[in-house]
Amino acid sequence: MTVYKIIAADLWKAAEHDGVFxxxxxxxxxxxxxxxxxxxxRRTAQLYFKRQDGLVLVAVDDASLGGALRYEPSRDGDxxxxxxxxxPTAAVLSVRPLPLGADGNHIFPADVD
Known part of the structure; x- marks a missing residue:
């Protein structure tokens, strides 16, 4: 499964330089x-990143993270x-810009579901 991290582009650029975030x-x-x-x-973006510009959407292969990745109850028990x-940046599948729409919400790539 693919999991995602929303992050400031400059912070991610530093991670790429270091090889880890x-x-x-x-x-x-x-x-x-x-x-x-x-x-x-999308809901994470609305709650924590609304109207923030200069973000990227980092897609990560969850299987590559091994036992360090845990699925735990959080918002609404999800x-x-x-x-x-x-x-590790080697686990990253893609890094794409997350532009803002006119309504202040981010415009996600069509393949993110």
Whole structure:
């Protein structure tokens, strides 16, 4: 399954340089990297990233993350993917811009479900 991380483009660029992503501020505070499934990612964007420009959508192969990835109850009791460890850039399937629409919501690629 593919899981997703919404992140500032400049922060992701630094991760690509380092070969790993250690987490954004909220991830570091919570002790794991917050990820979303395709079904969850649009709502995550609405709740936590509305009207934020300069973001990218990082798609990751969840199987490549091994036992460090756990699906745990979160918003509305839904199981969200949480990564307890570093996210290796080698596990990334794609990195795409996440532009803003006129309504302040992000425009997602058609293949994200």
């Amino acid at each position: 250690a987490g954004a501020r909220m991830d570091l505070q919570d002790g794991f990297i917050h990820l979303s499934t395709g079904r969850q990612v 199981l969200f993917p949480h990564l307890y460890g570093l996210l």
